[in-house]
Amino acid sequence: QVQLVESGGGVVQPxxxxxxxxxxxxxxxxxxxxxxxxxxxxxxxxxxxxxxYEGSNDGGNKYYADSVKGRFTISRDSSKNTLYLQMNSLxxxxxxxxxxxxxxxxxxxxxxxxxxxxxxxxxxxx
Amino acid sequence: DIVMTQSxxxxxxxxxxxxxxxxxxxxxxxxxxxxxxYLTWYQQRPGQPPKLLIYWASTRESGVPDRFSxxxxxxxxxxxxxxxxxxxxxxxxxxxHYSTPYTFGQGTKLEI
Numbered sequence: 001q002v003q004l005v006e007s008g009g010g011v012v013q014p015x016x017x018x019x020x021x022x023x024x025x026x027x028x029x030x031x032x033x034x035x036x037x038x039x040x041x042x043x044x045x046x047x048x049x050x051x052x053y054e055g056s057n058d059g060g061n062k063y064y065a066d067s068v069k070g071r072f073t074i075s076r077d078s079s080k081n082t083l084y085l086q087m088n089s090l091x092x093x094x095x096x097x098x099x100x101x102x103x104x105x106x107x108x109x110x111x112x113x114x115x116x117x118x119x120x121x122x123x124x125x126x
Numbered sequence: 127d128i129v130m131t132q133s134x135x136x137x138x139x140x141x142x143x144x145x146x147x148x149x150x151x152x153x154x155x156x157x158x159x160x161x162x163x164y165l166t167w168y169q170q171r172p173g174q175p176p177k178l179l180i181y182w183a184s185t186r187e188s189g190v191p192d193r194f195s196x197x198x199x200x201x202x203x204x205x206x207x208x209x210x211x212x213x214x215x216x217x218x219x220x221x222x223h224y225s226t227p228y229t230f231g232q233g234t235k236l237e238i
Contacts, residue, residue, distance in 0.1 A: 035228070037176075044217075044219065044230060044231075044232050044233040045168075045170075045176065045219055045221075045230045045233070046230065047221070047227055047228040047229060047230060050226060050228070063226040063227070064227075065227045066127070066227070099175055099176075104178070104181065110164060110223050110224065110225075111181075111223060112166040112178060112181035112182075112221075112223060113166070113168075113178065113221075113223075114178045114187070116175035116176055116177070117175065118175055119175055
């Protein structure tokens, strides 16, 4: 079955960096677009970033929310079935649970998100 | 960016009664070339990650009880729970995936 397991969260000071990982299993990782979605404590869901499936016309293109553009980088390593989120210049408002999420359909774009990890908590505080 | 607005923010419904949650997008999320609305509903129970409920505005995900239904097109959408059960207590979110950024509504908290 599909499994997504996030890791790398923790407490970090403002301005520092952190890298999140998401280990994927139970499906052909390279065939699916993957996302990061976050949720601040007691708040709603915020879409963070998307990386397209490998071999797409977009060639693994990446898209970001305006709130993280220029600071966060999404990437994938299909040899390790792992999704990453490199977070630089962290701010207090980046404090949230970060979810790794898979798209519903392989070799597609602009489709719903069907499988979610349990999330990893990032706390940005001095 | 497409702004998604849900109403109401919270809702209390008696067991066995109907619950209705609305979602409005700031621009159409209907793609005429494939006749699909790029609108999805998620359910998030306390302490859990979100769960896919309804996609393409009205297609129920496998395993989701048939008391859940989605309707609407263009900019106005509705999630209906026909007969509320105790396990339906959750926050419900709509999301558009018509264009990036894939924006969510603010959520609707459903209580008994």
